[in-house]
Amino acid sequence: MADDKKKIGALDGAQMTPEGLSFKGFILSPVVENCTGCERVVPFEGANYCPTYADPAKKWSHGICNFATHVKATVDKEGKTKINPLKASKRAARGR
Structure with missing residues (x-):
């Protein structure tokens, strides 16, 4: 019940304009x-919107959206952690 009230209030003050939903x-x-299945998605006048990020298509274009509540992070097949490329090049220059 509390989640329903929170979702309804998520877009309070939003107005539909010719450009889109203004919030x-x-x-x-x-x-x-x-975004289907994400807990952040809120319906407004027949369409679903994300109050956390203005353009969800851009967020998903680079991989998984970091705001997505329905997607779990995966570990690569080798089990190694990703190293910052800048740090890796410095380590290689030092001979480590």
């Missing part, structure tokens, strides 16, 4: 298919 000075784009 706190930003124009929100409708969510993309990858």
